[in-house]
Amino acid sequence: MTVEGPAPSEHKEASAAPVVEAAPAVTGVKAVESPAARLRQQEILAELGVFALQGPSFTDLLNETARLTAEGLDAEFSKVLEYLPLEKRLLVRAGVGWGEGIVGSATVGADLDSPAGFALHSGRPVISNHLKDEQRFRTPELLLQHGIRRAMNVILQGEGKPFGVLEVDSRSDGEFGERDIAFLQGAANILGMAIERQRTERQLTAALAHQKVLVEEINHRTKNSLQLVSSMLQLQARDVGDAEVGRHLAVAAGRVSAVSRLYARLAYHSGFEKIDLGAYLREVCGDMEAAQPNVAIVAQVEEVVMLAPEQAIHLGLIVNELVTNASKYAYPERSGGQIWVRVERDGKSLHLSVRDEGVGLPAQFDIDAGKGLGMRIVKSLTSQLGATLTTRHRTPGVEFVVVVPQEGDGSV
Ligand SMILES: Nc1ncnc2c1ncn2[C@@H]1O[C@H](COP(=O)(O)OP(=O)(O)OP(=O)(O)O)[C@@H](O)[C@H]1O
Numbered sequence: 001m002t003v004e005g006p007a008p009s010e011h012k013e014a015s016a017a018p019v020v021e022a023a024p025a026v027t028g029v030k031a032v033e034s035p036a037a038r039l040r041q042q043e044i045l046a047e048l049g050v051f052a053l054q055g056p057s058f059t060d061l062l063n064e065t066a067r068l069t070a071e072g073l074d075a076e077f078s079k080v081l082e083y084l085p086l087e088k089r090l091l092v093r094a095g096v097g098w099g100e101g102i103v104g105s106a107t108v109g110a111d112l113d114s115p116a117g118f119a120l121h122s123g124r125p126v127i128s129n130h131l132k133d134e135q136r137f138r139t140p141e142l143l144l145q146h147g148i149r150r151a152m153n154v155i156l157q158g159e160g161k162p163f164g165v166l167e168v169d170s171r172s173d174g175e176f177g178e179r180d181i182a183f184l185q186g187a188a189n190i191l192g193m194a195i196e197r198q199r200t201e202r203q204l205t206a207a208l209a210h211q212k213v214l215v216e217e218i219n220h221r222t223k224n225s226l227q228l229v230s231s232m233l234q235l236q237a238r239d240v241g242d243a244e245v246g247r248h249l250a251v252a253a254g255r256v257s258a259v260s261r262l263y264a265r266l267a268y269h270s271g272f273e274k275i276d277l278g279a280y281l282r283e284v285c286g287d288m289e290a291a292q293p294n295v296a297i298v299a300q301v302e303e304v305v306m307l308a309p310e311q312a313i314h315l316g317l318i319v320n321e322l323v324t325n326a327s328k329y330a331y332p333e334r335s336g337g338q339i340w341v342r343v344e345r346d347g348k349s350l351h352l353s354v355r356d357e358g359v360g361l362p363a364q365f366d367i368d369a370g371k372g373l374g375m376r377i378v379k380s381l382t383s384q385l386g387a388t389l390t391t392r393h394r395t396p397g398v399e400f401v402v403v404v405p406q407e408g409d410g411s412v
C-alpha cells in the first residue's frame, strides 16, 4: 500500500537545506568539481532565463528545461513532473532519455516515501546518489526499470500552488553535489516563474475575452434599442397625418439610426476601442441613400482612419445632417443628383467634406445665426470635436468642410 503524504503546500523557501543522503561506507566516484562544468551551468541558467522570457509555448518551455538541466548535469535522464492533485501522483510532462510511452503518460507516486514526493511536500531538494542502497525513500519503479543509479529532485514552485517537481537522473557512477542542486533549483525557479507568468497571462486573456463579450453584448443591445426607437419614429412619421410633423419625425429617425449604426459596428467588430471611419460612414451613407432614393451618395474614404467611437459618432451625425440637407435642398428642380462625402488626411488634420452640385446656399444663409436644427447640431458637434466648419461656394453647389485636428498617434 502506498502511504499518501499531505497535499503539497506553498513553499516560499524552496531553497531550504537539501536532503542529502549520508555518505555510504564505501563511496563510488566523488563529485568532481570542474570549473568548466560550473561555467556551463551558469550559461545554461542564463539561456533558460532568456528562453522563458521569449514567451515560448508551455510544451517547449518544459522540454527545453528538461533538455538543458540534463545537459548541465551531464545526466542521461531528466523529467518535469506535474502534480495531479486528484490522483495524488506526479505525471511525467516532459523529459529526456525515456523510452516510448513515458512522457505524457507515466506517473510516479507523490507520497512522502518517494524522493519526488518528498521534494514536493517538504519543498526541500533531495539528492539520492545511491538509489540501490537508499533507506530513506522507496525507489520509483520507473527509475528501477531504467537502471537509474542516482537522482536529484527539486520542487517546481510558482506564486500559487507548486506545479510539481524537476528531476534529473543518471545511470552512471558519480555523485550529484550540493552545487548541482543549486543549479537544478535555479532552473526550477526559472521554470516556476515562467509557468506562473503563463498562468497569469491565461487568466488575463480569459478575463479580457469575457469583458469583450460583455462590451459587445451591451453594444448589441444599445444598437437594438436605438433601432427600435428609430423604427417607432419612422412609423409615427408615416402615421402622424401632418406632412410637416412627419418630416421632422423622419429626420429624427435618421439621427437615431446614424447612432445605432455605430453601435452595430461596435458590437460586431473586434477591436472595439477604435472604429473604422470609412466603413462606418459608408454604412451611414448607404442607409441615407435607401431612405432618400432621389439622390446618389458617394462616400470616399481612401485611407483607413481609425477613430474613437465618440468621435466617429460625432462625424457620423455631422454627415447625417449635411447629407440630409443636400438631399432636401440642393436639387429642387431635378429628380435627383449626387452628393459626395469625402474624408482625407492632411498633415495633422482630418478633412471631412460633404459636397453637392445643386442650387447652392440661399442668399440669407448664415452659418452662425440660422434657426434650423440641422446646422445647429453640426456646429455643436464640430465644436465638441475642437474642429472648424466652413462652407465653400462651388459652381454649381456647395461644399461643407469640417477640419478636425489630429493628435500624434494618428487618431483624431
Ligand atoms: N446643400 C444645401 N443646398 C442648399 N441649401 C442648403 C443646403 N444645406 C443647407 N441649406 C439651407 O440651409 C438651411 C438651414 O439648414 P438646417 O439644416 O440648419 O435647417 P433645416 O434643414 O431647414 O431644418 P432641420 O435641419 O431642423 O430639419 C436650410 O433650410 C437650407 O435652406
Ligand SMILES: [Mg+2]
Pocket (backbone or CB within 6 Å): 321, 324, 325, 372, 373, 374, 375
Ligand atoms: Mg437640416
